[in-house]
Amino acid sequence: MFFIEQGEVRLVRHTEAGQLVTMFRAGPGDTLAEPSLFSDHYHCDAIADRDSTVRVLDKAIVLGAMTEDTAFAIGLVQRLSAQVQSYRRKQELLAIRSAQDRVLAGLADGWMTGTVVAFASDLGLSHEVVFRVLSDLVRDGQVERPARGVYCLKRTDQAAS
Amino acid sequence: MFFIEQGEVRLVRHTEAGQLVTMFRAGPGDTLAEPSLFSDHYHCDAIADRDSTVRVLDKAIVLGAMTEDTAFAIGLVQRLSAQVQSYRRKQELLAIRSAQDRVLAGLADGWMTGTVVAFASDLGLSHEVVFRVLSDLVRDGQVERPARGVYCLKRTDQAAS
DNA sequence: TGCTCATTGTGATTCAAATCATATCCAACA
DNA sequence: TGTTGGATATGATTTGAATCACAATGAGCA
DSSP states (O other): OEEEEESOEEEEEEOTTSOEEEEEEEOTTOEEOGGGGTOSSOOOEEEESSOOEEEEOOHHHHHHHHHHOHHHHHHHHHHHHHHHHHHHHHHHHHTOOOHHHHHHHHHHTTOOOSOHHHHHHHHTSOHHHHHHHHHHHHHHTSEEEEETTEEEESOOOOOOO | OEEEEESOEEEEEEOTTOOEEEEEEEOTTOEEOGGGGTOSOOOOEEEESSOOEEEEOOHHHHHHHHHHOHHHHHHHHHHHHHHHHHHHHHHHHHTOOOHHHHHHHHHHTTOOOSOHHHHHHHHTSOHHHHHHHHHHHHHHTSEEEEETTEEEESOOOOOOO
16 A cells, blocks of 8 residues: 655556556545555556655555554545545546536546646547547637646536536 | 445436436445545435335444444445445446447446346446347357346456457 | 336447547657 | 657548337236
8 A cells, every 4th residue: 555745646457458547546645555455466557657755555554553543544434435436426427428528527527637638538538539629618618728738617607408 | 324234225326418327336234325424515316226224324423433443444444445446447347448348348247237228327338239239249159148138258268369 | 818118129320439640839858 | 959759739531339219028917
């Protein structure tokens, strides 16, 4: 198990077809690979896109700390709950069929942090479509692009049904 | 927070477009809505497709038990870890583009328990495609159908690259 | 028994995202 | 300075899943 002090580390896995899937994006203060505490044969790859500082936590020590320090255990439960919630949100978002709606939802959730290519990968869309959708949205006035590669929603327009 | 004693309860949420997404499927021994322990405004709907018995756990009491009973806290961490793992697996599976590969992966993971319609919904595919893929696979001999509505993999054929 | 209804199943068509191709911009770097 | 490579961007084409339409099956039930 790992604790991220600085930077950002992505937990990735590749499908049989070879595409890379980001399972989790951990920032400063996040812990990584908690499930490894209970299972031995869990395998993901970790990628640091920027320089990062990571603290390695020994499995046995963490398990020990959990029995002695209830606050520590509760903190862990809290982290995991947050992760579960974010996974649920992601699942919901990925269920959106229309590329435009998905991009809008992704923007609303603040996923557009790095490059458009990375954003597209998070959304499970090809980057071409995302570029197209973004320029359409900018043309429509729903999205602003203050700078190259920076996009943000104009406002939360209420669900037009 | 809830504890499922018997039956099965699904945690669902509907997207703006109106489609229903199953966030979590809880069986006997599972707990439901753990994130609600730490956040007040989390909303999902729970659906019991069969008759089920559910124990309601008071938020304050659970939080109290966590500080006093370390084993309880650890158990909770374990549950949540397992959930996180299964979400990651689902994410990986949903990233598979080809409908056929996705159906195969779903079968391998043992998702085809109830009806084909439910299976298709879990896979994020239309039931028509799933029916088609399944009959193709049966024709190809990759999948067996011992009975109407029952499908299982012939064997784990090693990743044909 | 006949009726209803959900599930199963298949065919035809549409449509939107993937893919392929290509070009520009820009930062890092030698 | 020129060169490389990644991100940005857009156009043309293809593909495959969604959608629409329609049957057949089978269980529950009056």
